[in-house]
Amino acid sequence: MQFFKLFYSSALLLTLTACATTEETKNVEGNAADIYLQLGVRYLNLNKLEIAKENLQHAIRLDSKNAQAFNALAFLDEKLNKIDDARSHYQIAISLTPDDLGVKNNYGRFLCEQNEVEKGRALLTEATNDRLNERPWLAMTNLGRCYMQLAQYPQAQTYFEQALQLNSNYSPALLEMQKVNYHQGNFSAAKIYLQRYAQVSEPTPESLLIAAQIEGASGNAGMAKHYQTLLLTKFPLSAEAKRFKAVK
Numbered sequence: 001m002q003f004f005k006l007f008y009s010s011a012l013l014l015t016l017t018a019c020a021t022t023e024e025t026k027n028v029e030g031n032a033a034d035i036y037l038q039l040g041v042r043y044l045n046l047n048k049l050e051i052a053k054e055n056l057q058h059a060i061r062l063d064s065k066n067a068q069a070f071n072a073l074a075f076l077d078e079k080l081n082k083i084d085d086a087r088s089h090y091q092i093a094i095s096l097t098p099d100d101l102g103v104k105n106n107y108g109r110f111l112c113e114q115n116e117v118e119k120g121r122a123l124l125t126e127a128t129n130d131r132l133n134e135r136p137w138l139a140m141t142n143l144g145r146c147y148m149q150l151a152q153y154p155q156a157q158t159y160f161e162q163a164l165q166l167n168s169n170y171s172p173a174l175l176e177m178q179k180v181n182y183h184q185g186n187f188s189a190a191k192i193y194l195q196r197y198a199q200v201s202e203p204t205p206e207s208l209l210i211a212a213q214i215e216g217a218s219g220n221a222g223m224a225k226h227y228q229t230l231l232l233t234k235f236p237l238s239a240e241a242k243r244f245k246a247v248k
Contacts (some may be wrong), residue, residue, distance in 0.1 A: 012082050029141060031064035041072050044079075052076055067096035071103050078110065101127050105139045112146035121146050137163035141173045148176070153184050171201035187218045205231060205238035212244075 040055035053076055059069040074089035090107040097103055105125040124146065127139035141182030144159035157180045163173040174197040181190035194211055203208070212227035232241050 008068055011184070017233045018078070033059040033066050033069065035068060036062065037069045040069070040076075044072060044076055045080075049076060049079060065096055067093045067100060067103060070096065071100075071106055075106060083114065087114075101130060101133050101139075105142060109142040109145065112142070112149055115149065117146050117149060134168075137166045137170050137173065140166075141176060143171065144173075144176055144180075148180065151183075153180050156180050157184075160236065169200045174200070175207055175210070178207075178214060180215065182210060182214050187214060191218065196220065203230065205235040205240035208235070209240040209243070 020024075036055045036059035040052045040059060041195070043049075043052035043055060053073070056069050056073045056076065059066055060073070063069070070089045070093035074086045074093060077083070077086035077089060087110070090110055093103045094100070094107055104123045108120045108127065111117070111123065113120075121143060124143045126137045126142060127133060128136050130136075133139070140159045140163040144156040144163070147153070147156035147159065157177070160173050160176045160180060163170055164177070167173070174193050177193040178190045178197065179194065181187070191214055194195030194214055197207060203211075208227050208231040212224045212231065215227060216224035228244055231238070231244065235241050
């Protein structure tokens with residue numbers, strides 16, 4: 001009997017030790033995955049896409065349920081114009097964390113850009129209305145972009161204005177206000193948002209293109225030329241620069 005007690009106690013100890021070791025391994029792998037996720041996002045922000053991809057994929061290998069790694073990888077796929085991969089990774093991310101506001105915002109925006117506007121608006125509306133959302137202006141701006149896709153400019157403007165009421169220096173919303181006013185022929189208002197944007201953000205190919213269009217439509221040929229030159233010299237390989245070269 002003593003032998004069986006000793007055997008049972010030893011077996012139980014081994015089982016508990018194995019469970020503890022497995023749990024510790026999972027925790028270590030989870031922490032390592034988060035580190036690779038952070039590295040991937042950092043390289044993604046620096047537009048070093050191949051290194052970003054390596055880190056994000058490694059994060060997923062360590063933790064196959066890391067929704068944020070799938071979310072970031074989907075965004076990277078978009079940059080590489082791998083639309084099917086992006087869709088797949090967004091779907092995995094949202095299946096892992098269906099209530100995650102960041103995933104809803106990114107996936108909703110993506111769907112709108114793929115002309116799946118109803119699905120995209122539904123996700124973005126959920127994110128906007130969520131009381132736990134500490135940055136609702138992100139989803140509001142993307143909702144406005146959905147309406148821009150449909151050329152429904154007054155509705156789009158409403159969401160951009162709401163976003164700026166919550167964060168007056170949010171540069172994507174300031175950029176969209178330039179566009180929506182330009183498309184509606186409100187060039188003086190567009191220039192006001194152009195100036196506000198310049199105060200809070202560095203120029204991008206997109207912002208320089210819309211600035212040139214606004215100044216040209218306003219009759220300011222000199223300023224239009226100025227922004228065109230900036231676009232062609234700072235971002236000669238951008239799609240926006242190629243558009244200008246094609247027109248010439």
